[in-house]
Amino acid sequence: MKGFLILILTAIFQIASFCVAYSQSELRLEDIFANGTYNQNRFGPIRWMKDSKGYSSIETNAEVGGDDMVIYDARTGRRSVLVSAQDLIRVGASSPLKIADYEWSEDNTKLLIFTNTRKVWRYHTRGDYWVMDVATKTLQQLGKGLPSSSLMFTKFSPDATKVAYVSEHNIFVETLADGKIVQLTYDGSDVIINGTFDWVYEEELNCRDGFRWSPDGESIAYWRSDAKDVGTFYLINNIDSIYSKPIPLPYPKVGEKLSSVKIGVVSASGGDTRWFDFPGDPQNNYLARMEFIPESREIMVQQLNRRQNTNTVWVGDVDSMGLVKILEDTDEAFLDIHDNIQWLDNNNYFTWTSERDGWLHLYKVSRDGSSSTLITKGDFDVVRISHIDPTGGYVYFIASPENYTQRYLYRSPLTKPGKAERITPAEYPGQHAYQISPDSRYAIQTFQNVDTPPLYSVVSLPNHRLLRVLEDNRELKEKFTALRLNPKEFFKVDIGEVVLDAFMIKPQDFDSSKKYPLLFYVYGEPAGATVQDSWQNGDLWHHYIAQLGYVVISIDNRGTRTPRGRDWRKSIYGQIGILASEDQHKAAQKIFATYDFIDSDRVGMWGWSGGGQMTLNCMFRYPEVYKTGIAIAFVSDQRLYDATYQERYMGLLEDNAWGYREGSPLHHAENLQGDLLIMHGTADDNVHYQSFEMLVDKLIKHNKMFSMMSYPMRAHGINERENTSLHLRETMTKFLLEKLPSGGR
Template identity: 65%
Template sequence: VGVVPAKGGSTRWFDIPGDPRNNYLVRMEVIPGSEQVMIQQLNRLQNTNTVWLANLENMEVSNILTETDDAFLDVHDTPIWLDDNRNFTWISERDGWRHLYKVSRDGSEITPLTRGAFDVVEVVCIDPASGFVYYIASPLNFTQRYLYRSRLNGKGDAERISPENEEGQHSYQMSNNARWALHTYQSATKPPVISLLDVKKHKVVRVMEANQEIKERFEALGLNPKEFIKVDIGDVVLDAWMIRPPGFNPDQKYPVIFFVYGEPASSTVQDNWAGGDLWHQYLAQQGYVVISVDNRGTAVPRGREWRKSIYRQIGILASLDQAAAARKLLASYSFLDPDRVGIWGWSGGGSMTLNCMFRFPELYKTGIAIAFVSNQKLYDTAYQERYMGLPSGNPEGFKNGSPITHASGLQGKLLLIHGTADDNVHYQSCEMLVDELIRLDKQFDMMAYPMRTHSIRERENTSLHLRRTMARYWNENL
C-alpha cells in the first residue's frame, strides 16, 4: 500500500511487517476525518487477520487488532466508523456465531452489538441517531432471510422487522437514517417483488416491480413446487428440497437426480426465486424426482462449527454427507428408485459429482460433472489453501479430497463436460482425469466446448446444446 500526492510525485510505501509473498492485503480504507488508513492483512493460511493503522504523514504502522481462528477466517466488508470515528464495527465468530462488534480505535475495547445463537448474514444499515443496527439473519430457518435490528449499546434482544407472515427471503437497500428502503421479497414460489418501504412501519409505499407477468406465466405451467425437507443423517440434520413430477403417483417408482454443490462458496438449498429451478422443473416433467441437499461446510448461517467442519477435508466430509443423505432419503421415500440414482453439479458441484460417483459406486448409477476440479493442487491457490491448508502441511487431505485419486471406483455411466477456455477451473483438470480414466480402462463419455469459459454459455446455441446434451444423457442412462 502506497501514498501518492494528489498533485503527482513519488510514491511512498508503507513498510507492513511480513513477507509479501506469504500474506494478503485484503482491505484498505482511509479513516474519515484523519490522516490514517486501516489495512487488513491476512496470512497465507488465512487464519490470522492483522489490522494495522497506518499514518499517512510519517508512514508508521501500528497493530490494533488481531483476529485468529483454528480453521480459516472470512473477510467482511469495510468496517463502519462510529462515535466521531472513535470506534469501528467488526464482524467476528469468536463466540461460535457470526456477530457484529464495536471496537475502539486503538483496539483496546471490544463490545458485542449482536448476541444469540444465530449468524449475522449481512449488515444493512447503522443508524447512530436512533441507536440501532439493522441486519439480515434467520435464526429459525437457514433457508430464509429476514431483517432484524439490535441496539448499538449492546443491550436487549434482537428484534425482527420483516413480517412474520412473509416467509422466504428479504433484502434491503436502506437510507442512511434507516427511514426508507428498497425492499426485495421473494421465495421459491414467488418471484422478487421490489418495493419502496417505510422501514419504521415496514409499510409498502410503492411497488416498483411486481413481476406479476412472470408469476402468472410460472403458475400457468402447473408445476409442482419445491418441497423443503429435513434429512437426519445421524450426527447432523441437513436441509434439502425435492421437486416431484407432475401427476405424481406415490405408488410408482421414480428415478432420482441429485443436484449438488457442497463447497464453502455457496448453497443450493435456499427459499428464493432461482431461474435454474426451471431446468430442474423440466427434468421433473420428464419423470424424474429432483433433490438437492446442503451438506456441512456450505455457506449457510448455521454457525462457525457448521461452516468450518470441512477444514482440511474439502471433498471428503461433504461427499460423505451427500451419500448419507441419499441413503436416508431412499429409505424414507418408497417412490424413489434406488436402482436409478443420478447426480450432477457444476464447478465445485462437478467435483462433488465425481467424488460421489467414484467413492460410492453402489449408490450413484449415472453422473454428469461440469467444469470440475479433478486434482485440488491444480486449483486457485487462495481458495484451496484457505479451506485445505498448505499442500505441504496437508498432503493426505489434498490427495483424498481430489476425485482423480478415487477414479478407479467408477462403475456407472459418467459424462464429463468442460469448456476448453475455462479460466477458472482450467481445462487441464479435465484432461488429467480423462488420461487417468483411460489408464484405468474406465469407459465414460465426454463433451468439450471449444473456447467456452467456466459458464459454458458463449457463442450461439451453446446453452441450449449443453442442456439438450444433458437431457439426452439422463434419458439414455437413467
C-alpha cells in the same frame, strides 16, 4: 347450415384455446435457455440521494432510444426526470450514451456515467466514463488521449473537483474544470498492477477497485501487485483463427508463489510514492482490505496470512508511514473477510464482524483495539449487514435464526447489547434484501421465494409499511403459475451427526405407488448453498427434469455457506470433498429408507464447478449408489485450483498432502462403475480445462468408459457464443434419458 357453421367455429375456437393454454403450460428447454421466455424484470440500479428524501434510477426512454436518469420521492412516489436521454446525446452523435452504471458525487451535483463496457475476466469493469454537471447538463468525457474503453474504477474526489481512475494498470487524476490529466504511476504492465488486482485477488478476495482517495482529497493510497513470480497458465484459442492463439493468465496454483503486494501513498498532484512496510513476506501474506479512517490521514489495513487463519488489522499514518497493530482475529480453521466497518462516536470506535463466540456477529471495537462489545447478540449468524445508522443508534442486518433457507431483516441497538428485533413481517416467508436510506426511514425491499420472482417495493422503516411496488414481475409469475408445476418441497434429513436441509421436486404426474429415478443436484462447497427458499430463476431446469419423470433432490451438506454457526462452516476444514461426500452418501441412504417412491437402482447426480467435483467424488467413492453422473467445469485435482481458495479451506499443501490427495476425485477414478458425462469450457479461466484433460487421461488409463463434451472458448459459466446454453442442457437431457431411464414403475 348456419347453426352447424357456428358449432364448427366454436369447436375450432375451443381447440385453439386449448392449444394456447397447453403451449403456455408446457415447459421447454428453448424457452428457458434460448428464447428468454422466463426472463425477469429488474429495477435500478438504485442510489439513495444524500438527503434520503428520494432515490435515483435508470429507466428506458422509448422515444429517444436511451436511458433517463429519474428521481423518485420516497414518500409520495412522485417521479421527475433529472437527466433525460436527450441530455446524454454527445455533440456529433446520433444516439445517447447507454448507462451501464452510475455514481453520484457526494453533494449530488455531478453524475459519473459508466458506458461502453468491457469484461475483465468475469465482470465488466473496464470502459468509458463521462461526467455530467446536473445543473448545466454539461457532458464531459474523461481520459481523453488514453486508449478507448480502458478506464477502470473512476471515482470523484471528496469535493468532486477531480476524478481518479486506472488505465492499463496505471493511476491517473483528472481535474474536471480544465480536463488536465496527471499520471501518478508509470510502471504498470502485464505484471505490475497499480490500482487494481490480479486474477486471484479479484476472484477469491473480492478485490477489484484498488485505490482510495484520502478524506481531504490530497492523497491517494493504492495497492501495487507484482506478479512476475506467479506461474502463467495458458488458455488456447483454437477457433478464431487458422493458427492457435495462447492466452497467458498469471494464476497462482496451490503451493505456488503469489503476487508480491504492497500499499503506497502518492500525492494527488503527482510525485513519488511512499510505501508502508508491513511485516512478513509480501508473497505469503494478503493485504485484503484498505480504507481511509474518516476525517483523518490514516488508513486501516487488514492483513491475512497465507493460511488465512489470522487477520491482523493495522492503522497506517500516511504522513509518517508508521504502522500500529490494533487488532488480531484468529481461528483454528480459516477466516473470511467481512466488509462491515463503520466508524462511530467521532471515529473513536468501529464495527467489526467475527465468529469468536461461535456465531457470526457484529462487535463495536475501540480505535486502539483495547475494548470490544458485542452488538448483535444471540444464537444466530448475521448473514449480511444492510445498514449501520449511528444517528438513529441501530444496525440493520439480515439473519434467519429459525429457518436456514430464508432471510429476514432485523435490527439491534448500537449502544448496548439487546435482543434482535425482527423488522420483516412474518406473512412474507422467503428471502428479503434491503437497500436502506441514509436516515433509515425508507428502504428498497426485494422479496422472493421459490414461487415468487423478485418483487421490488418501497417500505418505510421500522414499521415496514408498504408504500408502493416498483416491479412485481407479474407476467413472469403468471407464466410460472400456468406451468402447473409440482412445488419445490423443503424437508430435513437426519444423518445422525447432524440434520441437513434438502429440497425435493416431484414429477407432474407423480404417483406415490410407483418408484421413480432420483437425480441429486449438488454443490457442497463452502462458497455457496443450493437449498434456499429463493427464486433462483424459478429453478426451471430442475422442474423440466422432474417433468420428464424424475424426482430431483438437493442437500446442503456440512460446510456449505448457510447461517448455521461457525462449527458448521468450519467442519470441512482440511477435508474438502471428503466430509461432504460422506454427508451426501449418508443422506442418500436415509432418503432411500424414508421414501418408498424412490428407485434406489436408478440414482444419479449432477453438479457444476464445486458441484462437479462433488459429483465425481460421490460417483468414485460410492459407485454402488450413484449409477449416473454429470460433472461440469469441475476440479479433478485440488492442487490445480487457485491457492487462495483452496489453501483457505484445506490448509497448506505441505501440512495436508493427504487431504489434498484424498479429497481429489482424480485419485479415485479407478472406482468408476456407472455412466459418466464430463463437460468443460476450454477457455475456463477459473477451473482450467487442464482439470478435465487430466481426468480424461486417468479414466483412459484405467480403461473406464465415459462420455465427454468440450465447449471451445467458453469460460466457467459455459454461456458465451451462440446457442451454447441450450446445447449444453440438451446434451445433459439426452444423456440422462439414455443412461438413467425416466418415469415411474
